[in-house]
Amino acid sequence: MRLTWEELGWERVAPRVGRRRLPDWDCTAGLVVGEEAALMIDAGSSLAEGAALRADARVLTGAGVTHIALTHPHFDHVFGAAAFAGVEIFVAGGSSEAYVRGREELRADAVRNGLDPRAAEEAADSLVRPHRSVRSTWDLDLGGVGVRLVRTGEGHTAHDLVVVVPGDPAVVFCGDLVEESGEPQAGPDAVPSRWPAALDRLLALGGEEALYVPGHGAVVDAAFVRSQRDALAERFGVSR
Numbered sequence: 013m014r015l016t017w018e019e020l021g022w023e024r025v026a027p028r029v030g031r032r033r034l035p036d037w038d039c040t041a042g043l044v045v046g047e048e049a050a051l052m053i054d055a056g057s058s059l060a061e062g063a064a065l066r067a068d069a070r071v072l073t074g075a076g077v078t079h080i081a082l083t084h085p086h087f088d089h090v091f092g093a094a095a096f097a098g099v100e101i102f103v104a105g106g107s108s109e110a111y112v113r114g115r116e117e118l119r120a121d122a123v124r125n126g127l128d129p130r131a132a133e134e135a136a137d138s139l140v141r142p143h144r145s146v147r148s149t150w151d152l153d154l155g156g157v158g159v160r161l162v163r164t165g166e167g168h169t170a171h172d173l174v175v176v177v178p179g180d181p182a183v184v185f186c187g188d189l190v191e192e193s194g195e196p197q198a199g200p201d202a203v204p205s206r207w208p209a210a211l212d213r214l215l216a217l218g219g220e221e222a223l224y225v226p227g228h229g230a231v232v233d234a235a236f237v238r239s240q241r242d243a244l245a246e247r248f249g250v251s252r
Contacts, residue, residue, distance in 0.1 A: 014071065014072070014074065015071055015072070017030045017072065020068050020071060020072065021068075022043070022068065022072070023231075025042075025183050025223055025225065025231060026177070026179050026181065026183050026223065027179070028044060028045045028046065028157050029042070029043070029044050029045075029177050029179075029183050030042070030043050030045075030072070031043070031053075031185075031225050031231070032065070032068070033229075034056055034057065034061060036057065036088075036126070037057060037088045037125070037228065038193050038228045038229060039054065039056070039057060039088045039089060039227065039228055040053075040054065040185070040225055040226065040227055040228065040229075041053065041054050041055065041056055041065050042054065042175065042185045042225060043068075043069055043072065043073075043077075044154060044157060044159055044175075044177055045072060045073050045154070045157070046153070046154025046155035046156055046157040047154070047155030047156045047157075048154060048155030048156075049078040049079060049152075049153075049154040049155055050069060050073045050075070050076065050077050050078055050079070050154065051077070051078070051079045051080070051081060051152060051154060051159055051175070052065065052066075052069060052077045052079070052080045052081070052096070052099075053080075053081050053083065053175050053185045054080075054081075054082060054083055054089040054090070054187070054227075055080055055082065055089065055090060055091070055092035055093040055095070055096065056088075056089075056091065056092030056095075057087060057088040057089075057091050057092065057122070057127060057135075058091050058092060058127065058128075058131045058132075058134075058135050059091070059092060059094055059095050059131070059134055059135050059138060060092075060095075060131065061091075061092045062091070062092020062093060062094065062095030062096060063092070063095040065092060065095075066095055066096055077096055077099050078099060078100065078154075079099060079100045079101075079102065079152060079154075080093060080096055080099050080100070080101045080102065081102045081103075081161055081173060081175050081185075082101060082102070082103045082142065082173065083104075083172065083173050083174065083175075083185065083186075083187025083188070083227065084104070084107070084168060084169045084171060084172050084173065084187050084188060085103070085107050085110035085111060085114065085118070085169065085171060086118075086121070086169070086188070087118045087119075087121055087122040087125070087127065087132070087135070088122075088125070089187070089188075089227070090111070090118070090139070091118070091122065091127075091132070091135035091136070091139075092135070093139065093140070094135065094138035094139060094140060100143050100144065101140070101142040101143050101144070102142065102143070102144045102145075102146055102150065102161055102173070103142040103144070103145060103146070103171070103173060104145070104146055104163045104171040104172060104173040105145040105146055105147035105148075105163055105171070106145070106170065106171050107142075107145070107169075107170075107171030108141055108142050108145055110171070111139050111140070111141060111142055112139070112141050115136040115137070115139055116136065118136055118139070119132045119133060119135075119136035122135070122136075146161045146162070146163050146173055147163060148162075148163060149161065149162050149163075157177070158177075158178060159175055159176065159177050159178075160175070160176045160178075160217075161173060161174075161175055161176075162174050162175075162176060162213075162217060164189065164210045164213045164214055164217075165206055165209065165210045165213065166203035166206040166207070166210065167189050167202070167203060167206055167207035167209075167210035167211070168187065168188040168189050168196065168197070168198070168202055168207065168227075169188075169201045169202060169203070170201060170203055172187055172188075172189055172210060173187065174186055174187060174189065174214060174217070176217050176218065180221075181221045181222050181223050182218055182219065182221070182222040182223070183222065183223050183225060184214065184217060184218040184222050184223070184224050184225065185225045186214060186224055186225060186226050186227060186237075187227045188226075188227035188228065189207070189210055189211060189214060189227070190211070190214070190224055190226040190227065190232065190236075190237055190240060191226050191227055191228045191229055191240075192226045192228065192229025192230050192231075192232050192236070193226075193228045193229030193230070194228065194229070196240065196244060198248075204244070204247075204248035204250070205248065205250055207244050207248065207250075208241050208242075208244050208245040208248075208250050211237055211238075211240065211241035211244070212241065214237060215234055215237055215238060215241075218234065219234070220234045221234075222234060224236070224237050
């Protein structure tokens with residue numbers, strides 16, 4: 013008998029859609045399961061975490077992950093990707109070089125944030141160049157389930173990608189454009205002046221009734237996203 017989402021420690025968000033809150037950095041990994049394919053959203057902070065996610069997905073899907081969407085090039089979202097050998101990897105257009113030339117920066121950031129240095133080095137050395145760059149939108153048919161990958165523009169980073177799963181309700185995986193478990197983090201690669209506009213586009217994609225899955229924290233609604241958009245605009249002095 014196949015185990016349920018909850019029995020594996022996942023949260024079922026909608027039919028065929030689930031997410032897991034990973035330890036240490038409370039980072040989200042998402043999974044969308046079709047009849048013919050499955051999409052993982054983000055891959056965890058280490059090869060071990062990625063391997064655990066892949067094993068869970070195999071149990072939940074009966075087959076395994078065929079595609080990964082990486083929402084942005086930060087270690088806690090991408091360092092598990094190399095555990096998914098043979099899987100097609102999608103990223104926001106313009107970010108591919110961060111996974112090749114930016115390995116050392118990713119490794120150093122991981123160590124600064126508490127990842128074991130050996131695990132960080134192993135994951136950085138194993139990172140591969142993504143297969144597909146999403147310049148605007150990219151539609152995937154997983155077999156009875158369609159998803160849309162959207163490059164929303166700059167915000168948390170210069171290369172943010174979101175995943176929209178149509179339905180009733182729709183589900184939007186936001187990456188770190190939205191954070192619920194703490195104040196949104198704006199590091200040196202953030203583009204604060206454009207972050208509020210990216211959230212406006214996010215809300216237009218999902219609508220008022222959608223469920224918004226943040227990069228860190230609990231699932232939220234449109235009102236939360238709008239409130240965070242306004243707080244970011246005030247924080248960074250961005251007018252409408």
